[in-house]
Amino acid sequence: MQEPRAFLQRAAAKTRDEEHRLKILKAIDTYTRVVEQRKHTQFRDWRQARQLAARIKDDVLARLPELLQQFEERITARGARVFWAETAAEARQYILDLVARRQARVVVKSKSMTTEEIGLNEALQHAGVDVWESDLGELIVQVAGEKPYHIVTPAMHKNREDVARLFHEKLGAPLTQDVEQLTMIAREHLRHAYVSAEIGITGANFILAEEGAIVMTENEGNGRLTMACPPVHVVLVGLEKVLPSMRELALFLPLLATSGTGQQITCYNSIVRGPRQPGEPDGPEEMHIILLDNGRTELLAQPEFQHVLRCIRCGACLNACPVYRTIGGHTYNTPYQGPIGSVITPHLRGFRQWYHLPFASSLCGACSDVCPVNIDLHHLLLWNRHRAVEREHTAAPGWRLAMKLWAWGMRRRKRIALLRPWLRLGTKLLLPLLPGAQRRRVPSMAEHSFARLWRDHERQKSHF
Amino acid sequence: MSARNRIFEKLRQAMRPASAEALPDVRDADVYRDYPSDPASLFELFKTRLEELRGEVYRVGDEVAASDKVVELADSVGGSVMVQPGEPMASLLPGLAERLCDRLVDAAAVADSADFARVEVGVTAADFLIARTGSVLLRTISSGGRRLSVLPPFHIVVARASQMVPSLEEALNGLKGLSPDWSYAALITGPSRTADIEKILVLGAHGPKRLAVVVVDAA
Ligand code: SF4
Numbered sequence: 155m156q157e158p159r160a161f162l163q164r165a166a167a168k169t170r171d172e173e174h175r176l177k178i179l180k181a182i183d184t185y186t187r188v189v190e191q192r193k194h195t196q197f198r199d200w201r202q203a204r205q206l207a208a209r210i211k212d213d214v215l216a217r218l219p220e221l222l223q224q225f226e227e228r229i230t231a232r233g234a235r236v237f238w239a240e241t242a243a244e245a246r247q248y249i250l251d252l253v254a255r256r257q258a259r260v261v262v263k264s265k266s267m268t269t270e271e272i273g274l275n276e277a278l279q280h281a282g283v284d285v286w287e288s289d290l291g292e293l294i295v296q297v298a299g300e301k302p303y304h305i306v307t308p309a310m311h312k313n314r315e316d317v318a319r320l321f322h323e324k325l326g327a328p329l330t331q332d333v334e335q336l337t338m339i340a341r342e343h344l345r346h347a348y349v350s351a352e353i354g355i356t357g358a359n360f361i362l363a364e365e366g367a368i369v370m371t372e373n374e375g376n377g378r379l380t381m382a383c384p385p386v387h388v389v390l391v392g393l394e395k396v397l398p399s400m401r402e403l404a405l406f407l408p409l410l411a412t413s414g415t416g417q418q419i420t421c422y423n424s425i426v427r428g429p430r431q432p433g434e435p436d437g438p439e440e441m442h443i444i445l446l447d448n449g450r451t452e453l454l455a456q457p458e459f460q461h462v463l464r465c466i467r468c469g470a471c472l473n474a475c476p477v478y479r480t481i482g483g484h485t486y487n488t489p490y491q492g493p494i495g496s497v498i499t500p501h502l503r504g505f506r507q508w509y510h511l512p513f514a515s516s517l518c519g520a521c522s523d524v525c526p527v528n529i530d531l532h533h534l535l536l537w538n539r540h541r542a543v544e545r546e547h548t549a550a551p552g553w554r555l556a557m558k559l560w561a562w563g564m565r566r567r568k569r570i571a572l573l574r575p576w577l578r579l580g581t582k583l584l585l586p587l588l589p590g591a592q593r594r595r596v597p598s599m600a601e602h603s604f605a606r607l608w609r610d611h612e613r614q615k616s617h618f
Numbered sequence: 619m620s621a622r623n624r625i626f627e628k629l630r631q632a633m634r635p636a637s638a639e640a641l642p643d644v645r646d647a648d649v650y651r652d653y654p655s656d657p658a659s660l661f662e663l664f665k666t667r668l669e670e671l672r673g674e675v676y677r678v679g680d681e682v683a684a685s686d687k688v689v690e691l692a693d694s695v696g697g698s699v700m701v702q703p704g705e706p707m708a709s710l711l712p713g714l715a716e717r718l719c720d721r722l723v724d725a726a727a728v729a730d731s732a733d734f735a736r737v738e739v740g741v742t743a744a745d746f747l748i749a750r751t752g753s754v755l756l757r758t759i760s761s762g763g764r765r766l767s768v769l770p771p772f773h774i775v776v777a778r779a780s781q782m783v784p785s786l787e788e789a790l791n792g793l794k795g796l797s798p799d800w801s802y803a804a805l806i807t808g809p810s811r812t813a814d815i816e817k818i819l820v821l822g823a824h825g826p827k828r829l830a831v832v833v834v835d836a837a
């Protein structure tokens with residue numbers, strides 16, 4: 155089935171799933187409460203903070219070649235290898251080659267949406283490698299055989315009963331509804347993965363040009379273990395994630411933590427400048443950094459869209475989105491869901507299959523309101539719709555013709571009057587036939603136009 | 619043309635001149651809410667923040683008291699203890715080795731990560747304590763490597779009161795001033811945690827379940 159139609163079907167099913175809605179609303183309500191509070195307790199002026207962050211990122215985007223080169227030079231000088239991947243396939247191949255060279259059988263991963271973007275897990279499994287997701291949320295969806303539901307909270311749609319059943323059935327763990335015990339099951343389950351893995355793969359939240367470093371932010375410690383134990387550390391990161399220097403972390407770490415989870419700062423932030431150095435007791439022998447383009451330079455080349463590369467993947471726009479909350483993360487069927495996903499996916503994966511995403515929005519602007527780097531998401535959604543129409547990818551057949559008629563009719567008062575009776579009849583007969591009409595109240599057109607009512611009103615007045 | 623060159627080519631073509639305006643020189647204090655800066659309130663702030671996150675903070679008068687505290691903490695969980703070798707631990711925790719005797723694991727004897735399974739307590743130094751966030755900043759070369767502060771279930775940090783700085787900004791500036799031959803630094807704020815199931819907080823997801831910071835007063 156075509157993706158746009160499949161999307162509609164999934165959306166319709168999820169929208170009617172009340173259990174799903176309760177789980178999501180519960181999680182997002184908790185999130186919203188702590189985040190809104192944190193913005194006030196942490197920042198003097200949240201708006202000022204995010205404007206500053208936006209300016210810093212814009213400055214970075216205007217200097218990307220220079221900053222990336224600086225990063226490359228400095229981290230290479232300490233023995234790391236930098237690989238530039240133009241496409242997802244190149245990035246996958248690089249990792250597969252590395253796996254073959256190191257004869258790796260076990261790979262441990264910490265949460266990274268960029269690896270989802272390139273479909274890394276499937277490629278590794280296909281090559282016969284044992285892949286362990288180590289973030290608790292990621293582990294849950296991996297064990298369930300699903301994809302992440304949310305870029306920050308991958309298992310948001312699972313409650314403790316779901317997880318208990320999963321761990322019992324798939325991991326052979328004793329059945330327990332205690333969240334702490336469930337977490338400990340995951341902890342024990344993964345301990346030997348860190349120890350036995352030949353390669354650890356992580357993403358990165360920031361690239362620091364001046365220090366030649368990558369920065370990874372997390373709460374569980376699985377990322378730190380992934381970078382500490384295996385002899386090879388691979389970092390896959392989008393090339394837009396640059397900051398000029400460590401100094402900017404003083405703003406971006408609290409900003410990301412506040413928007414991501416409502417924390418002042420996340421529990422662990424790692425700054426990594428290379429593999430193990432002389433004089434250090436441990437750390438990987440090899441470090442590889444894959445800088446991924448995969449459509450990012452094309453976004454950069456379009457003035458309307460380049461601001462979207464400010465994104466720090468905090469997930470706030472997903473949580474704020476009434477459409478996301480209703481149709482759920484899986485309906486999107488993309489590594490990046492919600493408003494940010496609907497903005498970038500058609501560009502990264504092509505409009506042909508993904509043009510429908512920007513239409514799944516009420517354009518209410520809640521996403522733009524919460525974005526910590528001030529991305530004008532809902533306008534970008536509108537731009538995407540524009541693109542989709544321009545390229546003649548639209549949902550309903552005859553839509554363009556109908557729109558043209560509409561435009562013709564609306565331009566003259568007389569034409570409106572002329573079309574009115576037909577429109578009235580048309581909406582009465584046709585609207586109830588639209589999908590979903592049985593579950594909604596179909597609006598009806600007023601019996602008389604305002605112009606006519608006014609005329610009558612004036613006439614009556616003159617009778618007195 | 620290599621992928622690298624092609625990407626650079628695309629980047630260059632996409633470049634538009636940056637705004638001529640210089641970035642505003644915004645200090646931490648302009649963005650964040652006020653925080654006190656005298657040493658006494660800094661310690662209090664640090665303690666409040668870290669305890670909110672269920673970390674433990676102890677203040678001791680001198681090095682001997684620091685050793686006492688570490689032994690007491692280690693006793694509270696039992697099991698083996700690994701202390702970061704060499705300085706500054708030797709002078710921060712005098713006589714610790716004798717008091718822990720056979721519970722002390724020799725760092726040199728723990729080569730691969732599997733050996734770490736028997737270490738219950740990791741004791742390390744740190745570079746900075748950050749009052750406003752209740753954080754500890756450490757580097758591999760100042761704290762015994764990447765694993766010691768994350769693999770054992772209980773992490774004890776021993777630091778001097780003079781290592782306290784008010785904000786993240788100052789700690790990062792300080793880090794730039796330290797010797798640069800490190801590959802890894804960690805900014806640690808509380809014991810390992812997760813809220814991946816129903817947003818319920820659980821400590822000790824993968825990293826340490828307990829984090830204690832012992833602050834030594836004497837210079
Ligand atoms: S677009 Fe903004 S709100 Fe959405 S994930 Fe990116 S940074 Fe967060």
